[in-house]
Amino acid sequence: FETGSLAGLRLTITAGPTREPLDPVRYISNHSSGKMGFSLAQAAVSAGAHVTLISGPVNLATPDHVTRLDINSAQDMLQAAESDTAQCDIFIACAAVADYRPSAVAEHKIKKGKEEIMELHLIKNPDIVATIASKVNAPFTVGFAAETRDIVSYAQDKLVRKKLDLIIANDVSRTDIGFNSDDNAVTLVTADQVTELPMMRKRQLATSLIDHIAQLYKANR
Ligand code: PMT
Numbered sequence: 389f390e391t392g393s394l395a396g397l398r399l400t401i402t403a404g405p406t407r408e409p410l411d412p413v414r415y416i417s418n419h420s421s422g423k424m425g426f427s428l429a430q431a432a433v434s435a436g437a438h439v440t441l442i443s444g445p446v447n448l449a450t451p452d453h454v455t456r457l458d459i460n461s462a463q464d465m466l467q468a469a470e471s472d473t474a475q476c477d478i479f480i481a482c483a484a485v486a487d488y489r490p491s492a493v494a495e496h497k498i499k500k501g502k503e504e505i506m507e508l509h510l511i512k513n514p515d516i517v518a519t520i521a522s523k524v525n526a527p528f529t530v531g532f533a534a535e536t537r538d539i540v541s542y543a544q545d546k547l548v549r550k551k552l553d554l555i556i557a558n559d560v561s562r563t564d565i566g567f568n569s570d571d572n573a574v575t576l577v578t579a580d581q582v583t584e585l586p587m588m589r590k591r592q593l594a595t596s597l598i599d600h601i602a603q604l605y606k607a608n609r
Contacts, residue, residue, distance in 0.1 A: 392436030393602035398476040399437045400527070401429050402469060402483035402516065404444035406462045410508070411494035415460075418484050421568040422446030424532075425482035427594035429454045435598050440476070442468045444483060462486055462513040473520050478605055479527040481517035484534065484567070489513050518550040528605045530554045533577075536561035543577045554578050554604055556597065576600060 390396050403425020407415040422443055429441045430451040440455045442465055450456045457472070459465045462485045473479050488510035521529040531552045533543040536559065543557035557575045560566040565573050565587055573587035574597070585596055 390436040392434065393599060394432055394478075395436035397437050397478060397605075399429075399432045399439045399478045399480065400442065400469065400472045400476040401425055401432065401439060401480045402442045402465060402485075403429070404446040405484050406444050406465055406486045406513075407460045408462065408486045408489035408513075409460075409493045410490045411496065411498045413497050416486060416488075416490065416510075418486070419567040420444070420446075420484035422448050423568070423570065423590050424572060424594070425480075426451060427590045428480055428482060428597060430591070431594040431598040434595070435602060437478075440472045442472065442483070462489065462516065466514050466516045466519060469516050469520055473523075473527055476527045478530065478601065479517070479520050480530045480601070481520075482532050483516075485516055486513055515550065517552065521551040521553075526551075528553050528601075528608060530556065530601060533557040534560040534566065540575060540577060540582060543575065547577055547579070553608060554601065578604065 404422035405417045405420040407417045409415045426448050429439050432439045433453045442457045457468045459468050491509040491511045517531045529552050531550055533546050533555050535542045535557055539557045539559055543555045547555045555577045558566050558572055565571050570589060571587050572590050572593050574585050576583040
């Protein structure tokens with residue numbers, strides 16, 4: 389039988405960037421490498437959980453015993469998350485989802501014109517973590533907050549606005565942590581607690597985050 393702080397629990401984790409197509413050869417995206425989300429998936433399996441990892445395009449191997457679903461756009465990530473979280477106990481949204489996507493995808497490659505300035509029209513993507521958290525019988529929902537200033541107050545705002553149980557904030561203005569680095573340093577924010585975890589390897593941090601999440605989950609249910 390399974391042992392560990394998440395023994396027998398089902399987790400859904402999102403990781404990596406989304407890609408929002410402009411035409412058959414171009415897209416809008418960001419620098420997420422998937423390392424933080426994949427490390428969380430690995431740590432959750434080690435804690436005894438059944439893990440589904442919904443990943444944007446990244447160059448990482450799937451951790452052992454993890455079920456991986458590959459997607460490209462935010463809309464596809466939402467669809468995968470809605471279907472997988474119908475059965476899950478804990479949802480962790482670590483993906484760097486594009487807030488906006490091109491309002492139309494050109495059927496053919498967009499040609500270079502004579503004009504010096506080209507305008508792009510973008511429309512808002514659905515908010516995946518807020519959609520899942522607002523469902524009846526929502527799982528215990530954990531978001532991330534990528535901030536460059538006033539980290540705790542913006543994280544508290546997202547915690548409330550998106551109806552999350554926990555938000556994990558990181559400072560993405562630094563190049564030694566956050567996007568596409570091997571290390572991270574975070575602040576955990578719940579309705580009544582603020583806890584700082586110092587800079588360390590994402591793999592090590594993931595183990596500590598999974599411990600915190602397991603404790604909060606148990607205190608909550
Ligand atoms: O992948 P790495 O290179 O290891 O980098 C890790 C990371 C920096 C990407 C990660 O630690 C992180 O901060 N992930 C969240 C990035 C982000 O999109 O943050 P945000 O503050 O814009 O969004 C807040 C939350 O809403 C996040 O949980 C995000 O997944 C979610 N969101 C955002 C927009 C959207 N349309 N749907 C969402 O679900």
